[in-house]
Amino acid sequence: MRSTEKEYWYLVWDKFKNGDSEAFKTIYNEFTDALFAYGSKITSNRDLLKDSIQDLFIDVYTYGSKLRQPELLEFYLFKTLKRIIIKKLKEDQRFSAMNEDFERFDLKFTIEDEVFGKDSEKKLKLLQKEISQLAPASRELLFLKFNSGLSYEAIAKIVGIKPDSAKKQIYRIVQRLRKDMDSKNLELFMMCFTA
Amino acid sequence: MNLYYHLIENPLFFKWIYHPTEEINLYWEKFMELNPEDAELILDFKSKFEKHLQYKTDGLSELEKKILAREILQRIELENKKKNRFRLIRLGMRYAAVAIIFLIIGTGISYLLMVKKQANDFVQNLPVAPSFNIQEPTLIIENQPEIALKQGESELEYSAQGKIKIDNDLVIENDNENSSKLNTLVIPYGNRSTITLADGTKVWLNAGSRLIYPSRFVDKKREIFLVGEAFFQVEKDKNRPFIVKTPDIEVKVLGTKFNLSAYPEDNIVQTVLTEGSVEIKYAHPGIFDRSIQLKPGQLASVNKQKQSTNIYNVDVNYYTSWTEGFFSFSNTDLSRVVKRLERYFNIRFIYDDPLNGSIKISGKLDVSKNKEEVFEYMTKLTELNFSKINERTYIIK
Numbered sequence: 001m002r003s004t005e006k007e008y009w010y011l012v013w014d015k016f017k018n019g020d021s022e023a024f025k026t027i028y029n030e031f032t033d034a035l036f037a038y039g040s041k042i043t044s045n046r047d048l049l050k051d052s053i054q055d056l057f058i059d060v061y062t063y064g065s066k067l068r069q070p071e072l073l074e075f076y077l078f079k080t081l082k083r084i085i086i087k088k089l090k091e092d093q094r095f096s097a098m099n100e101d102f103e104r105f106d107l108k109f110t111i112e113d114e115v116f117g118k119d120s121e122k123k124l125k126l127l128q129k130e131i132s133q134l135a136p137a138s139r140e141l142l143f144l145k146f147n148s149g150l151s152y153e154a155i156a157k158i159v160g161i162k163p164d165s166a167k168k169q170i171y172r173i174v175q176r177l178r179k180d181m182d183s184k185n186l187e188l189f190m191m192c193f194t195a
Numbered sequence: 196m197n198l199y200y201h202l203i204e205n206p207l208f209f210k211w212i213y214h215p216t217e218e219i220n221l222y223w224e225k226f227m228e229l230n231p232e233d234a235e236l237i238l239d240f241k242s243k244f245e246k247h248l249q250y251k252t253d254g255l256s257e258l259e260k261k262i263l264a265r266e267i268l269q270r271i272e273l274e275n276k277k278k279n280r281f282r283l284i285r286l287g288m289r290y291a292a293v294a295i296i297f298l299i300i301g302t303g304i305s306y307l308l309m310v311k312k313q314a315n316d317f318v319q320n321l322p323v324a325p326s327f328n329i330q331e332p333t334l335i336i337e338n339q340p341e342i343a344l345k346q347g348e349s350e351l352e353y354s355a356q357g358k359i360k361i362d363n364d365l366v367i368e369n370d371n372e373n374s375s376k377l378n379t380l381v382i383p384y385g386n387r388s389t390i391t392l393a394d395g396t397k398v399w400l401n402a403g404s405r406l407i408y409p410s411r412f413v414d415k416k417r418e419i420f421l422v423g424e425a426f427f428q429v430e431k432d433k434n435r436p437f438i439v440k441t442p443d444i445e446v447k448v449l450g451t452k453f454n455l456s457a458y459p460e461d462n463i464v465q466t467v468l469t470e471g472s473v474e475i476k477y478a479h480p481g482i483f484d485r486s487i488q489l490k491p492g493q494l495a496s497v498n499k500q501k502q503s504t505n506i507y508n509v510d511v512n513y514y515t516s517w518t519e520g521f522f523s524f525s526n527t528d529l530s531r532v533v534k535r536l537e538r539y540f541n542i543r544f545i546y547d548d549p550l551n552g553s554i555k556i557s558g559k560l561d562v563s564k565n566k567e568e569v570f571e572y573m574t575k576l577t578e579l580n581f582s583k584i585n586e587r588t589y590i591i592k
Contacts, residue, residue, distance in 0.1 A: 019275055021268055028264050033214060036255050044553045045528060047505075050255075050263055057267045062274060089549070146213055146248070149206030173248075174203055 006071055013073060017064060028057070031074065034147045035081050041143055042085050052084045059084065075154040078144065082158060137161055138169050145170050198233055202240060212244045266503070332386045334361070335379040336410070342367075347386060353393040357410040375411040382406075382423075385541025392419075395430035396437065399518040402538040403458065424456040426518045429471075440478065443499050447474040453489075454514045458538075464497040467514040477502060520563035529554040529577060533591070536573075540566045544581075547592040551579060 015023035032053065039049045059080055060067075067076055134142075137159050144155045145166075152170075156163040202208045211219050227234040255263065332344035334351065344351075345362055352360040357375065359367040382388045384403040391397050393411045400406055404423020417437040429437045431450025439446045441457035443464050451471025457464045466475055468489040475495050476486040487504055489495055494509040516523045517535075524532055530552030533544050539562055546552055556576050562569055570581035570589070580592040 019271065021271075024268065024271065025264065028267070032260060032263070033254060040254075044555070050259070053263060054267050054270065058270050058274060061271050142248075145203075146209045146244075149210070170203065174199065 009071065009073060013064075013067070016061070024057070024061075027073070031077055035077060037147060038078060038143065039081055039085055041140070042082065043089060048088050049085065052081060052088055055084050056081045072154070074148055075150055075158070078148065078150065078154075079158050134169075141166055141169055142173060198236060199240070202237065208241075209244075212241055329381045330383055332383065332388060333381045334359075335381070336367075337376040337378070339376075344388070349382075349386070349388045350390075351380070351388065352391040353410060355393055355411070357393060359410070375409040375413045378408055378410055380406045380408075383541065384538050394432065394435075394437075397428040399426040401425060401456075401517060402541065421455060421457060423458055424454070424517075426452070426454045426515050428452045443478050444497050445476050445478055447476075447486075448472070454511075456514075462499055464499065465514070466495045466497075467509060467511055468493055469511050469515060475504075516559075517562070520561065522560040522562055523558070524560070525557045526555045527557070528552060529556055529579075529591075532556060532560075532573075536562075536569070540569075541587070542566070543588050545584070545588065545590045547590055551577075551591060554579075 012023045012026050016027055035053060035056070036049065039052060040046075043049055056077065060077065064076075067073065140159050141155055141161070144150055144158060148155075150158075152166045153163045156166040159166070207219060207222060210216075211223050223237070227237060332346065332349050334342040334344055336342070342361070350362050352363075354360075361367070380388060380390065380400065382400050382402065382404050386402055388400045389397065390400060390406065390408075392408060394417060396417070398406065401424035404421065404425060406419060406421055406423075406425065408419040412435065415435060417432070417435050418440060419438070420440045422441065425439075427437075427439065427448075429448050429450050429452070433449060437448050437450075439448075439455055441455070441464060442459070443457065444466070446453070446455060446466055448471065451473060452469040453471075453473055454467045454469070455465070466473065466489065468491050470491055472491075473489050474486045475489065475497070477484050477497070484502070487495055487506070489506070492508055492511055494507045494514070496505045496507065498504070510523075510525065513523050513525060513527075517539075522532065522535060522539075533552070537543055554577055558576055560569060560572060573579075573581055581589055582592065584590055
């Protein structure tokens with residue numbers, strides 16, 4: 001976050017805490033679409049999701065004064081939304097034995113069938129394969145990376161994995177989309193960013 | 196190489212792809228103008244994401260977003276009001292909380308109190324407390340011993356004089372033709388009942404429900420009390436409105452067909468109108484709560500906690516087909532289907548993977564068959580196994 005942006009969110013946050021509805025609208029407009037998209041990957045129940053987003057903002061409004069660093073607002077929103085949805089799902093479906101890794105995170109990537117040059121075709125096949133084999137946590141990770149401005153550290157905290165592996169997995173996918181990259185370079189490339 | 200790094204570390208890059216706005220488009224235009232040598236690569240990289248890493252979501256429509264925002268603002272306002280009321284209220288609320296706990300502890304008792312409060316309008320004296328641990332279909336008539344009904348489907352018919360026919364044979368005479376006695380019909384899970392009331396109104400009572408009604412309607416209003424789910428085919432009587440009360444809402448009709456689902460364990464109360472018109476109001480309305488008029492084909496879904504109501508246009512068959520012995524679903528979450536099956540067969544399902552509850556299923560389910568056959572069909576529909584753990588518990592794998 002650039003410093004002017006940081007100051008801006010400090011201001012918005014301060015106003016929101018004091019009940020300013022304009023500040024609420026600013027936060028709402030900035031994040032709701034992404035939060036809804038994120039939530040829709042955890043549950044397909046739209047009503048439950050809408051209720052969760054309501055609860056999220058009430059929760060943020062009521063307990064948000066604990067949030068000392070508004071630059072973490074986005075992280076706080078995603079994390080809290082996930083918690084609320086899971087709580088509601090538990091209530092709804094009477095999950096008797098909940099385990100940590102139940103989130104399926106059904107991220108559906110559409111990989112179009114198009115005619116590619118041989119080289120890129122191969123790479124995209126690999127990508128397709130790789131995505132279809134990703135664990136739910138990895139799909140969640142990609143989703144957060146693409147749909148938020150969260151840091152690797154924050155994403156890793158929400159998903160519940162190590163920051164290192166968050167970065168690695170993102171780069172592996174991105175790698176496949178690069179122009180003219182052969183497999184030798186891949187290793188080099190990986191080393192550059194995972195070290 | 197550094198460029199790729201910069202791109203994926205710049206949140207505005209993904210925003211440009213997945214949530215573009217004019218501002219962001221402008222930002223990248225500027226960026227490429229300033230770095231023309233990178234423009235081709237950036238655009239290529241972007242288009243690859245767009246082509247190959249698009250994900251599908253049903254996002255919020257602008258209208259939904261506005262409505263949601265308004266609801267949140269209203270709740271925030273409410274929070275503010277709460278904050279401003281001083282400790283006295285807090286103390287009061289604490290007492291209320293204690294009271295609620297007592298209510299929960301004494302479910303049976305509190306339930307009766309609730310019934311009393313609701314049913315008071317048409318009954319002066321409440322009958323002897325019916326036990327709510329009843330496991331068999333039972334009819335309880337005021338001041339009379341309980342009558343055990345047939346397991347499964349039972350049928351009751353009241354004549355205009357208050358005579359009761361049970362399953363087409365047993366007849367109970369009303370000793371005084373001018374009197375009206377309070378009847379409580381308890382239909383536990385796994386059972387169903389059809390009741391023809393003294394005014395000719397027909398009620399299909401679904402599993403896990405209780406209906407309280409007079410043996411004859413002697414007042415200006417025809418009032419009955421429901422917990423659970425029932426389908427009503429109300430006999431027309433312009434002068435005497437028919438009112439179904441539940442703990443959370445009241446449905447007032449003149450002559451119509453509708454389904455009302457008000458299970459205590461559900462957070463929502465659903466009213467679906469097949470024919471005619473109905474008027475719905477909260478059982479304990481606030482000053483600004485107006486009643487809701489439903490049109491045929493509409494569903495009113497009342498959220499108990501928030502006292503808010505949504506109206507949807509629906510296929511009514513889905514909500515009423517249980518009266519004919521089958522369930523129909525269209526793109527419905529498995530968890531909802533499973534909940535209905537639990538009530539219908541008086542069993543419990545455990546999910547091996549809880550997220551399977553969100554699988555969508557469509558189709559018709561003939562529930563008049565035995566459960567094993569029904570589950571076999573469910574297995575075909577969902578590709579999940581419905582296997583028995585014990586008499587009352589099944590696991591979905």
